[in-house]
Amino acid sequence: MRITNNGLVGIGSSVVPTVRLDVQGNDAAQRIRSYATGDATVSTDLFASYMDAVSNTTTSFFLGASDANGSLDVEFRLRGDGSGYADTTWTTPATDFAEYFPTDYPDLEPGRLVSLDKTAEGKIKPATSDERSSLVGVISTSPGFVGGVGDNMNHENDPNYKIIGLLGQVPTLVSAENGSIEVGDSITISSTVGVGMKATSVGRVVGQALEPYDGTGSGEIMVMVNPGWYDPGVLVDPAGAVAQTNPDGTTTTIASPVVEAEEGIFQRLTATVLATFNKLVAKTAEIASAFIKKLTVESLAVKGESVGQAMIPAGELEISVAYPELTETSKVFFTLDRAVAVGVEKTVGTGFKFLLAYPADLPVTIDYWTIE
Numbered sequence: 025m026r027i028t029n030n031g032l033v034g035i036g037s038s039v040v041p042t043v044r045l046d047v048q049g050n051d052a053a054q055r056i057r058s059y060a061t062g063d064a065t066v067s068t069d070l071f072a073s074y075m076d077a078v079s080n081t082t083t084s085f086f087l088g089a090s091d092a093n094g095s096l097d098v099e100f101r102l103r104g105d106g107s108g109y110a111d112t113t114w115t116t117p118a119t120d121f122a123e124y125f126p127t128d129y130p131d132l133e134p135g136r137l138v139s140l141d142k143t144a145e146g147k148i149k150p151a152t153s154d155e156r157s158s159l160v161g162v163i164s165t166s167p168g169f170v171g172g173v174g175d176n177m178n179h180e181n182d183p184n185y186k187i188i189g190l191l192g193q194v195p196t197l198v199s200a201e202n203g204s205i206e207v208g209d210s211i212t213i214s215s216t217v218g219v220g221m222k223a224t225s226v227g228r229v230v231g232q233a234l235e236p237y238d239g240t241g242s243g244e245i246m247v248m249v250n251p252g253w254y255d256p257g258v259l260v261d262p263a264g265a266v267a268q269t270n271p272d273g274t275t276t277t278i279a280s281p282v283v284e285a286e287e288g289i290f291q292r293l294t295a296t297v298l299a300t301f302n303k304l305v306a307k308t309a310e311i312a313s314a315f316i317k318k319l320t321v322e323s324l325a326v327k328g329e330s331v332g333q334a335m336i337p338a339g340e341l342e343i344s345v346a347y348p349e350l351t352e353t354s355k356v357f358f359t360l361d362r363a364v365a366v367g368v369e370k371t372v373g374t375g376f377k378f379l380l381a382y383p384a385d386l387p388v389t390i391d392y393w394t395i396e
Contacts, residue, residue, distance in 0.1 A: 118168035120192030120249060122161075125172070130183035134165040135197040135244055136218035137230055138188060148188060150218040157341060157379055159213060159228045162196045162220075162249055164189035189249050193234060196220055196247040204238035210254045211247050220247070226369065228381065229254040253367040253381060330394040339383045347375040347394060358392040366390070 026034040026041060034041030036048035088100040101109040125138075125148040132138065132150060139158035141149040151159055164170075164187045172179070179185035198205060201214045202221040210229040214221035219242045223229045229252060235245040270276055336343045347354075356368050356376050365381035366388070378390055 116168045118166045120167050120189040120194045121169045122164040122167035122187045122189045123172040124179045124185045125188050127186050134163045135195050136163045137213050137220050151213040153213050153215050156227045161188040161190045162194045165195045194249045195244050197242050199242045205233050209233045223254050226255045334390045336388040338387050342379045344377045345375050356394050358390050361389040
């Protein structure tokens with residue numbers, strides 16, 4: 025230790041202090057330690073602070089204050105219970121929001137697409153093409169925020185826990201198996217385990233490509249991860265009506281371009297809508313549970329038991345509805361009793377299936393209407 029004539033304190037074998045307290049050393053010991061009560065046995069931290077558990081919600085490990093804005097206030101605080109506060113934005117060069125998930129596949133590497141492991145509750149596994157509906161994200165390379173680290177961050181070095189990017193920009197392994205990838209293309213799982221490709225069919229995707237890829241084998245591109253449902257055959261045409269894409273590149277309006285209800289209540293409309301309370305005109309998209317006195321359409325065909333209700337039980341991903349009258353041009357409109365991501369998978373001559381993006385903790389009730 026050295027204390028200079030002007031009151032500067034240096035701690036270390038050869039420290040010449042230049043500030044009020046200068047602590048230096050290259051051993052494994054803590055540089056600074058401060059504690060009130062409890063176990064102070066930590067040997068590798070730069071700075072460690074301990075406090076009595078009874079005061080950990082009112083006392084801070086660290087507090088920074090400033091009067092830069094004209095009055096003294098707290099700019100930054102780390103509280104004794106582990107919560108943090110900052111007076112402005114936290115920033116990082118990293119990008120995605122991620123969480124730790126347990127897995128039985130410790131060799132999973134960053135960039136791989138993963139799905140829910142249906143054989144092990146709460147775990148993830150390398151994604152495969154036969155379980156596309158269970159895609160959840162991509163193993164993160166450098167996340168900006170990580171949740172689920174476990175008590176005392178005990179998942180950090182556990183090979184049976186992986187950090188899964190759930191939202192944001194994530195380096196992702198892809199291939200050109202389904203054609204060259206362009207910026208904006210939706211990415212789903214390919215035939216290669218854990219490797220993505222351009223989505224061209226209805227189903228679950230992990231996000232959208234932020235970079236192109238047309239290489240051989242697999243390569244890495246940045247993907248805006250935001251798992252959801254993709255249906256390439258449905259779009260809004262230039263006239264504002266919902267349409268389907270034909271093989272020759274043209275589009276066909278899905279339903280009548282005009283639906284008029286002189287009086288009534290639509291529980292849900294998803295479309296370009298022009299409305300008043302006495303008269304409603306919709307360029308059709310998704311209409312469910314309509315109670316009206318007069319309905320005028322240019323063309324509408326209904327067969328069999330076209331209106332009904334289905335329920336996906338809590339924790340399940342799908343429910344099937346028998347509808348033998350279903351054709352290639354049949355459309356299924358539906359409304360939900362809660363905000364969840366749902367898609368429809370149709371089988372001509374058999375019926376259709378409602379698919380959840382994630383299992384829900386409560387039953388999901390679906391009212392549907394099937395038309396030609």
